[in-house]
Amino acid sequence: MRNWWLKTSCFLTGWNINILDSCTEVSRKQLKKYASAILILVIIWALTGYLFSQRYIGTPWWGSLIAALFFSIIIIQIERVVILTVGKNKFSTIFRIFLALIMAILGSTILDQIIFKKDIEKKMIEIVDRQVEEQLPKRLIIINSKLAELQHEIDSLDKRTLDLYNDISSRPTIKTISSSTVFLKIQQPDGSIKTVPQHTTSTNPIENPKNKEVTNNILHLEQLRKQKEEYTNKKLASEKLLRSELKSTQGFLEELSAIKEILSEKPIALIFYLILFSFLVCLELLVLSSKIGDTKSDYDLVVEHQLDRKIKMLSELKK
Known part of the structure; x- marks a missing residue:
C-alpha cells in the first residue's frame, strides 16, 4: 500500500521513483506534501468542472465526469510545471501567481453560482422582468399596428352599415319604373295597314338593393372581428411567450450578470465571495509556496547534481 501511494504521488508530481528510492525520508515527506496539495486542487477543480458542465453545458452524468477528468488533468499538469522546475525561476513564479489569481477568480465565480443558486434564480426573475419591459414594446409594434388597422376598418364599415340601415328603414322598398313599346297594326280608311307604336309605363315596388350590401358588410365585419380577436390573443400571449x-x-x-448584481447589492455576499476567492488563491499557491519556501530536499539536490554533471560533460566535449 505504501509503495502504491508513493507511485501515485510520483505520477501526480512527475517525480522519478527510481531517484526517490535512493533518497532519504525528507524527500518522501516533501513528495507527500506536494501530492496532498495537488489532490486538494484536483478534488476542488474536478467538482467545479463536473458542476459547470452539468449546469451550463447540459451534459449527462458521464459527460460531466469527462469534464471533471479534463479539469483534473489540467490542474495536475500546471502543478507539475512548478514542481519540476529545476532551480529558481522568477518568471515561472510570477506567471504561476498570475495564473493562480485567474483560476481563483474562475473557480470562485463558478462555485458562487452553484452556492447562490436560489438567490440567482430570484435575481433572474427580476432581470427577466426588466428584459420583458424593454423588449415587449418592440415585439408589439407590428401587432399594435395591425390591430389599429383592423379597428379603423371595422369602425368605417360599422358606420357605413349604420347609414345603410337608416336608409333602409326610411325606404324599405323602392319603386322601379319600366316602360315597353308595342307596335300595333291599324287599318287605314283607304285599306292600307299602318304600324303605330304604343308606349306603356308601369311602376313596381322592389326590396331596397342596399339590403344585400348590408349582408355582405355583416359577413365582412365578422371576419374582421375574428382577425382582431386572433391578434389580440397574440398580444396577450406575447408577454408569456417572451418570458418563456x-x-x-x-x-x-x-447568471454571471445576476451574481454581479447580488454582490453589489448584498455586502454579506461580497464578503463570502472574497473569502472563497482568497481561499482558492491560497490553495492555488500552496504548491508554489512549498516549492519556494522549503529547503531543497536530497531529491532536488540529486536532480541538480545530475544536471551539473551533464553540463560539465557537454562542456568538455566542446573543447
Whole structure:
C-alpha cells in the first residue's frame, strides 16, 4: 500500500521513483506534501468542472465526469510545471501567481453560482422582468399596428352599415319604373295597314338593393372581428411567450450578470465571495509556496547534481 501511494504521488508530481528510492525520508515527506496539495486542487477543480458542465453545458452524468477528468488533468499538469522546475525561476513564479489569481477568480465565480443558486434564480426573475419591459414594446409594434388597422376598418364599415340601415328603414322598398313599346297594326280608311307604336309605363315596388350590401358588410365585419380577436390573443400571449424564451435561453453569462448584481447589492455576499476567492488563491499557491519556501530536499539536490554533471560533460566535449 505504501509503495502504491508513493507511485501515485510520483505520477501526480512527475517525480522519478527510481531517484526517490535512493533518497532519504525528507524527500518522501516533501513528495507527500506536494501530492496532498495537488489532490486538494484536483478534488476542488474536478467538482467545479463536473458542476459547470452539468449546469451550463447540459451534459449527462458521464459527460460531466469527462469534464471533471479534463479539469483534473489540467490542474495536475500546471502543478507539475512548478514542481519540476529545476532551480529558481522568477518568471515561472510570477506567471504561476498570475495564473493562480485567474483560476481563483474562475473557480470562485463558478462555485458562487452553484452556492447562490436560489438567490440567482430570484435575481433572474427580476432581470427577466426588466428584459420583458424593454423588449415587449418592440415585439408589439407590428401587432399594435395591425390591430389599429383592423379597428379603423371595422369602425368605417360599422358606420357605413349604420347609414345603410337608416336608409333602409326610411325606404324599405323602392319603386322601379319600366316602360315597353308595342307596335300595333291599324287599318287605314283607304285599306292600307299602318304600324303605330304604343308606349306603356308601369311602376313596381322592389326590396331596397342596399339590403344585400348590408349582408355582405355583416359577413365582412365578422371576419374582421375574428382577425382582431386572433391578434389580440397574440398580444396577450406575447408577454408569456417572451418570458418563456428568455428563461429558456438563460446561460452562464446571464447568471454571471445576476451574481454581479447580488454582490453589489448584498455586502454579506461580497464578503463570502472574497473569502472563497482568497481561499482558492491560497490553495492555488500552496504548491508554489512549498516549492519556494522549503529547503531543497536530497531529491532536488540529486536532480541538480545530475544536471551539473551533464553540463560539465557537454562542456568538455566542446573543447
